[in-house]
Amino acid sequence: xxxxxxxxxxxxxxxxxxxxxxxxxxxxxxxxxxxxxxxxxxxxxxxxxxxxxxxxxxxxxxxxxxxxxxxxxxxxxxxxxxxxxxxxxxxxxxxxxxxxxxxxxxxxxxxxxxxxxxxxxxxxxxxxxxxxxxxxxxxxxxxxxxxxxxxxxxxxxxxxxxxxxxxxxxxxxxxxxxxxxxxxxxxxxxxxxxxxxxxxxxxxxxxxxxxxxxxxxxxxxxxxxxxxxxxxxxxxxxxxxxxxxxxxxxxxxxxxxxxxxxxxxxxxxxxxxxxxxxxxxxxxxxxxxxxxxxxxxxxxxxxxxxxxxxxxxxxxxxxxxxxxxxxxxxxxxxxxxxxxxxxxxxxxxxxxxxxxxxxxxxxxxxxxxxxxxxxxxxxxxxxxxxxxxxxxxxxxxxxxxxxxxxxxxxxxxxxxxxxxx
RNA sequence: GGAGACGUGUCAGAGUGGUCUAACGUACCUCUUUGCUAAAGAGGCAGGGUGUUAAAGCCCUCGGAGGUUCGAAUCCUCUCGUCUCCGCCA
Numbered sequence: 001x002x003x004x005x006x007x008x009x010x011x012x013x014x015x016x017x018x019x020x021x022x023x024x025x026x027x028x029x030x031x032x033x034x035x036x037x038x039x040x041x042x043x044x045x046x047x048x049x050x051x052x053x054x055x056x057x058x059x060x061x062x063x064x065x066x067x068x069x070x071x072x073x074x075x076x077x078x079x080x081x082x083x084x085x086x087x088x089x090x091x092x093x094x095x096x097x098x099x100x101x102x103x104x105x106x107x108x109x110x111x112x113x114x115x116x117x118x119x120x121x122x123x124x125x126x127x128x129x130x131x132x133x134x135x136x137x138x139x140x141x142x143x144x145x146x147x148x149x150x151x152x153x154x155x156x157x158x159x160x161x162x163x164x165x166x167x168x169x170x171x172x173x174x175x176x177x178x179x180x181x182x183x184x185x186x187x188x189x190x191x192x193x194x195x196x197x198x199x200x201x202x203x204x205x206x207x208x209x210x211x212x213x214x215x216x217x218x219x220x221x222x223x224x225x226x227x228x229x230x231x232x233x234x235x236x237x238x239x240x241x242x243x244x245x246x247x248x249x250x251x252x253x254x255x256x257x258x259x260x261x262x263x264x265x266x267x268x269x270x271x272x273x274x275x276x277x278x279x280x281x282x283x284x285x286x287x288x289x290x291x292x293x294x295x296x297x298x299x300x301x302x303x304x305x306x307x308x309x310x311x312x313x314x315x316x317x318x319x320x321x322x323x324x325x326x327x328x329x330x331x332x333x334x335x336x337x338x339x340x341x342x343x344x345x346x347x348x349x350x351x352x353x354x355x356x357x358x359x360x361x362x363x364x365x366x367x368x369x370x371x372x373x374x375x376x377x378x379x380x381x382x383x384x385x386x387x388x389x390x391x392x393x394x395x396x397x398x399x400x401x402x403x404x405x406x407x408x409x410x411x412x413x414x415x416x417x418x419x420x421x
Numbered sequence: 422g423g424a425g426a427c428g429u430g431u432c433a434g435a436g437u438g439g440u441c442u443a444a445c446g447u448a449c450c451u452c453u454u455u456g457c458u459a460a461a462g463a464g465g466c467a468g469g470g471u472g473u474u475a476a477a478g479c480c481c482u483c484g485g486a487g488g489u490u491c492g493a494a495u496c497c498u499c500u501c502g503u504c505u506c507c508g509c510c511a
Contacts, residue, residue: 045479049480055492059439059440077491
């Protein structure tokens with residue numbers, strides 16, 4: 001959500017953002033609804049002012065004046081109610097349109113329609129070279145008893161899986177390593193409720209646009225796809241002190257995604273599943289562009305060095321305007337090398353929003369001058385499981401079908417060097 | 422799942438239909454005075470909207486949303502939350 005005053009004063013900027021982000025919205029419609037809103041609001045307020053004024057006189061009025069004033073107010077009330085109803089309708093339309101106004105993307109972000117237009121800005125590590133024909137993660141992990149897709153489908157359905165044996169041990173190793181890693185970065189670990197109310201999703205920007213992808217329960221609560229939602233919701237409608245900022249959170253939670261619209265994509269394996277686990281970095285900081293940039297770089301750096309320490313080749317893409325989503329100013333994705341597919345697959349996404357989310361969620365702080373401001377918000381994947389296993393096992397597979405465990409994880413695997421030996 | 426109580430500003434707490442501009446206290450900020458393990462006095466102290474060069478003014482907010490009424494913190498309905506008791510349960 002942007003400030004309506006800003007929208008009013010900068011319609012051209014908004015038009016440009018709408019075009020860049022391929023949003024279906026006519027900003028002139030919003031501006032004309034806003035005008036109607038202000039006119040009606042001013043009328044309703046002046047009627048209320050008169051009502052208040054006369055109401056104050058009624059108690060002390062003489063008996064006949066009193067009857068007169070009351071009948072006058074009865075008429076005014078009818079008029080007021082009519083205008084209030086109209087205002088309510090205008091407000092509903094206004095609010096709906098406001099939810100579709102995109103945030104202004106960074107001028108440096110590449111312009112494009114889909115992920116095909118994303119731009120590779122950095123590459124780390126050499127693509128793994130094998131002196132044998134590499135297998136895909138499905139075959140490797142199934143043979144080693146790390147995953148069971150057939151029974152997963154039997155029990156869950158499409159995209160179901162069981163992680164088993166060393167598949168589970170490897171996940172716990174990654175989780176424990178991630179905990180140790182981010183503990184040194186000043187993040188507070190949090191296990192949040194992943195079943196949340198609608199408000200938090202709306203505030204983060206997952207509703208209305210992404211609603212179809214979210215699991216909904218029969219009590220109208222939602223099982224959300226990332227701990228970003230409850231972590232941001234944690235501070236909604238609060239006023240923080242600048243001394244509390246930045247708030248650096250490391251969420252750990254299951255994640256649920258319906259994956260509607262992706263039925264034909266990645267139908268096999270652990271790349272795209274309905275439920276997974278994820279460590280997520282979320283930051284609330286002071287509301288300046290410089291602070292946002294600083295933490296955006298920091299979050300990105302954290303995840304990159306985590307991946308580097310595992311030793312998996314990756315590249316970083318600068319997401320284009322059409323791929324980044326309504327609320328984001330800029331987004332960098334980290335994509336890991338997947339040898340069998342001979343391609344890079346997304347593992348992390350680092351975004352900053354300025355006050356787009358915090359305005360919706362009403363997260364404010366008092367700055368050093370005591371002035372009330374919206375905080376800025378950022379988030380970035382720390383590490384998702386089991387998706388990370390796809391690249392990990394494929395890059396570290398050996399000719400004999402075993403998997404070499406990355407050095408940093410060995411101490412979390414009882415000192416073992418290989419899976420399968 | 423059943424029964425009940427409660428929700429007011431930083432905190433505490435009064436207010437049960439108009440007379441009040443949500444009282445009194447407290448925390449916090451500024452000033453004055455005394456002069457030092459501090460006290461007393463004066464003033465200030467919510468957020469949002471609208472408006473304006475800026476302001477004043479006006480409107481809204483007593484958990485939230487509706488409703489009754491000329492008029493609602495107060496009455497009604499729904500809802501969210503907290504607490505107590507009973508039941509069930511890892």
